Amino acid sequence: MGAVRIIHLTKNFGELVAVNDMTLEIPEGTIFGLLGPNGAGKSTTTRLLSTLLKPTKGTAELAGHDVLREPVAVREKTGVLPEESNHTHYPSRSTYDNLVYFAKLYGVPEEEIEERVRTLLEFMELWQRKDDKAGELSTGNRQRLALCRALLHNPSILLLDEPTSALDPIAAKRVRELILNLASEYNQTVFINSHNLPEVQRMCDQIAIIDEGKVLLHGKMEELRSTLYSQQRYRILVHGDVNAAERIAKSQEFVKSSKTEIDSIVVEIENPVQNNVKLLKAMIDAGVNVVEFSEEEATLEDLYLKVIKGGAQ
Amino acid sequence: MNKSMVVAMWDIRNALTVKFVKYGIVLAAVFGPALVILTVVGMALVTTPTVFNEVIQLILPYMSSMLAIFAVIPTTMLAANALVGEREQNTLEPLLCTPLTDRELLWGKVLGSALPSLIILVSSVVIAEVVTNLFLAILGYPLILVPDLPGLFLLSTAVPLTIFAIVAVMILISGRVTRVYEAYQTTGAVVMTFIIPMILPLAGMDDSGIVDVGMIWFANVLTLVIAIILFAISWTLAITRFNRDRLISLV
Numbered sequence: 001m002g003a004v005r006i007i008h009l010t011k012n013f014g015e016l017v018a019v020n021d022m023t024l025e026i027p028e029g030t031i032f033g034l035l036g037p038n039g040a041g042k043s044t045t046t047r048l049l050s051t052l053l054k055p056t057k058g059t060a061e062l063a064g065h066d067v068l069r070e071p072v073a074v075r076e077k078t079g080v081l082p083e084e085s086n087h088t089h090y091p092s093r094s095t096y097d098n099l100v101y102f103a104k105l106y107g108v109p110e111e112e113i114e115e116r117v118r119t120l121l122e123f124m125e126l127w128q129r130k131d132d133k134a135g136e137l138s139t140g141n142r143q144r145l146a147l148c149r150a151l152l153h154n155p156s157i158l159l160l161d162e163p164t165s166a167l168d169p170i171a172a173k174r175v176r177e178l179i180l181n182l183a184s185e186y187n188q189t190v191f192i193n194s195h196n197l198p199e200v201q202r203m204c205d206q207i208a209i210i211d212e213g214k215v216l217l218h219g220k221m222e223e224l225r226s227t228l229y230s231q232q233r234y235r236i237l238v239h240g241d242v243n244a245a246e247r248i249a250k251s252q253e254f255v256k257s258s259k260t261e262i263d264s265i266v267v268e269i270e271n272p273v274q275n276n277v278k279l280l281k282a283m284i285d286a287g288v289n290v291v292e293f294s295e296e297e298a299t300l301e302d303l304y305l306k307v308i309k310g311g312a313q
Numbered sequence: 314m315n316k317s318m319v320v321a322m323w324d325i326r327n328a329l330t331v332k333f334v335k336y337g338i339v340l341a342a343v344f345g346p347a348l349v350i351l352t353v354v355g356m357a358l359v360t361t362p363t364v365f366n367e368v369i370q371l372i373l374p375y376m377s378s379m380l381a382i383f384a385v386i387p388t389t390m391l392a393a394n395a396l397v398g399e400r401e402q403n404t405l406e407p408l409l410c411t412p413l414t415d416r417e418l419l420w421g422k423v424l425g426s427a428l429p430s431l432i433i434l435v436s437s438v439v440i441a442e443v444v445t446n447l448f449l450a451i452l453g454y455p456l457i458l459v460p461d462l463p464g465l466f467l468l469s470t471a472v473p474l475t476i477f478a479i480v481a482v483m484i485l486i487s488g489r490v491t492r493v494y495e496a497y498q499t500t501g502a503v504v505m506t507f508i509i510p511m512i513l514p515l516a517g518m519d520d521s522g523i524v525d526v527g528m529i530w531f532a533n534v535l536t537l538v539i540a541i542i543l544f545a546i547s548w549t550l551a552i553t554r555f556n557r558d559r560l561i562s563l564v
Binding site: 087 | 316319320323326327330331402403404406407408409410411412413414557558561
């Protein structure tokens with residue numbers, strides 16, 4: 001059974017359909033990335049899952065608890081990093097006090113609070129700043145503090161809205177490592193809502209791309225690549241006349257598309273096992289100086305742009 | 314209830330980090346009993362016992378109203394911080410993500426806003442009664458009730474109801490104002506209810522300056538009726554509006 005099950009989830013705001021009949025299942029221990037353009041319904045989905053909003057239709061289950069029937073149990077099992085979370089602290093209270101307050105509200109046993117807060121602050125390298133007012137911390141440190149808050153009660157599911165958006169590269173790397181560690185060692189399920197495609201590609205086991213509240217694509221990265229790219233793509237690095245290489249590529253009927261870049265062409269080839277050799281031979285026979293012939297993996301950005309621009313197939 | 318107390322204590326400590334709230338509460342706690350003590354003891358010092366007995370009847374309605382106003386003022390400050398402050402600081406969303414139920418959150422906000430005022434009210438009455446009579450005894454005057462019986466009636470009924478009504482009014486206006494200071498000013502108007510028991514007894518004063526006790530009671534009962542109406546209407550509306558969907562719409 002999935003740690004997160006979204007079942008025909010729909011949320012309307014008047015005439016606007018923010019989330020449209022969404023159905024998804026995310027297995028336990030998965031790092032899941034929800035992608036989509038601005039206004040696609042990502043934050044509304046996160047708010048529905050964190051029980052901040054009630055669905056218009058459908059429902060969702062987190063850690064076996066229904067968001068409509070057992071909202072308190074859902075909140076006990078989830079840690080949430082809200083949108084623009086670096087602005088969600090009590091600015092006149094200390095870093096330490098902010099966490100102690102939320103630890104009490106999350107029901108962390110009184111005798112464990114101090115140790116839990118200390119461990120998290122040390123991990124996020126904020127222990128030295130424990131007595132500083134939250135409002136006096138840098139943007140990055142406030143974001144780390146928000147992550148500490150989301151982790152206080154050892155939630156089995158983490159809902160993270162743009163988790164590294166305000167962090168410098170080193171802090172962002174540390175947070176990514178933390179997220180990967182949580183999923184692998186503690187079997188925590190992480191639901192990430194992000195615009196940062198390279199980050200999602202690096203971290204997530206599964207992704208879904210949504211637009212206008214609808215899921216356009218959902219699955220593992222490898223599956224999605226093979227779904228969207230039935231032909232494989234190859235990069236041919238050429239020394240000399242790139243245009244001549246492209247003319248030869250285009251003249252082959254098994255080459256479905258080609259694109260010229262500065263010193264290379266990228267081609268999509270049908271049945272590459274048989275046809276790669278044919279293309280290479282044709283180029284060499286025509287006197288093209290081929291330096292390298294390598295497989296080109298579709299990036300998440302390629303997938304994203306193809307889905308958002310072309311719509312789901 | 315335990316989590317409600319956590320919220321209440323946090324809200325009180327949080328509000329006390331704001332200077333005007335901290336000093337406002339301290340002044341309200343000190344000014345009320347100080348005014349009563351200084352007025353009554355001062356009068357005893359500058360008048361004869363006969364004059365004192367006549368004038369004190371005119372002054373006592375003011376004393377209870379002053380104590381009422383000073384006890385209610387902290388609620389306006391604390392409720393503004395507890396409800397509108399969460400919105401101003403963007404802390405409402407993480408708070409709503411915790412396992413707090415709507416009821417626990419509501420109780421926390423109510424206790425955090427009302428408890429200090431209730432404590433100030435009780436302590437002000439006790440301090441005013443004890444210290445005033447201590448001085449009167451030293452000066453050789455007979456012991457009196459300060460505030461008097463109608464005053465104690467007002468303070469023990471209308472004031473607590475008004476304190477809770479202010480919290481409800483704050484819940485209602487928290488969706489319309491974005492700044493703590495605006496909210497504080499808006500609910501400050503509710504405090505004006507206690508001008509009635511100060512002014513109305515004057516209408517029953519005869520030519521010799523003697524105040525009709527019946528009119529004092531009438532003014533206090535009228536204030537209580539207004540407080541009951543205010544409490545009932547504000548809480549009927551506030552309870553229907555204090556829910557997660559509405560709170561998250563403020564984020």
